[in-house]
Amino acid sequence: MTIPADNPYPRTNDRETIYLKNAITDPDIVVGDYTIYNDFVRDPAEFAKNNVLYHYPVNHDRLVIGKFCSIACGAKFLFTSANHTLRSLATYPFPIFFEEWDLEKKNVTEAWDNKGGILVGNDVWIGYEAVILSGVTIGDGAIIGARTVVTGDVPPYTIAGGVPAKPIRRRFDAQTISKLQKLRWWDWPRDAIARQMGAICSGDFDALCAADIPLA
Structure with missing residues (x-):
């Protein structure tokens, strides 16, 4: 279904x-x-x-x-906004409370370090x-x-x-990881994934590699 x-x-x-x-x-x-x-x-x-x-x-x-x-x-x-900037001498996020401290609203993101x-x-x-x-x-x-x-x-x-x-x-070992990243089975059409479900779920890497890989 x-x-x-x-x-x-x-x-x-x-x-x-x-x-x-x-x-x-x-x-x-x-x-x-x-x-x-x-x-x-x-x-x-x-x-x-x-x-x-x-x-x-x-x-x-x-x-x-x-x-x-x-x-x-x-x-x-x-x-990022969960952070408080480490550039400041204070841990308190003053820029967020721009109204209280008469700061520029446009500078609110200075309260944190954007990662x-x-x-x-x-x-x-x-x-x-x-x-x-x-x-x-x-x-x-x-x-x-x-x-x-x-x-x-x-x-x-x-x-x-x-x-x-x-x-x-x-x-997995480095060679298997490299091949899996090239296979990218998650990008295959749904019916192709369904045909190879046995190989995927059983961990049969060789069978998966031997399958007809859909063109990207």
Whole structure:
């Protein structure tokens, strides 16, 4: 059975798991096809409100999440405005309170150090209550452990965990990782992915490589 494209719920009678793309209206949040978010505490459709924090338009930061990602309950994406600038002699964010201190409203972004957007690759698994900080890039196929705090980039197909996050191990050897990144199975047409589902789910890398790869 194929789920209709506009249906955010990929599982019958499950209102805790959604196709995240169908719940996003903010143009600065981009989510790829089939990426799922599960939330057993709050409405998963309110992901942008509850999980993408301090994401203010004044910064022009973007959250980009690739295809076929799995995001667990409570994962947070923490953007630049959560920071207080380290250039100041005070930790207090005076520029935010421009009215109180007769400051220029246009200088409000001086209250924090802008580290940029967040980029999550394809087929990434982000564990329960993990926190991803602004300026971070997570590579394709990476796994982020539960309650990990990601402060720096995570290479493709790397398992990372801890506070702050550190690489634990690579999921595959370097040659396999390189071939997977060239295959980019997540960009194949749906029917091609379906035909190779057995190879993908069983970890049969040789069979996947032997498949007819659709042209980009």
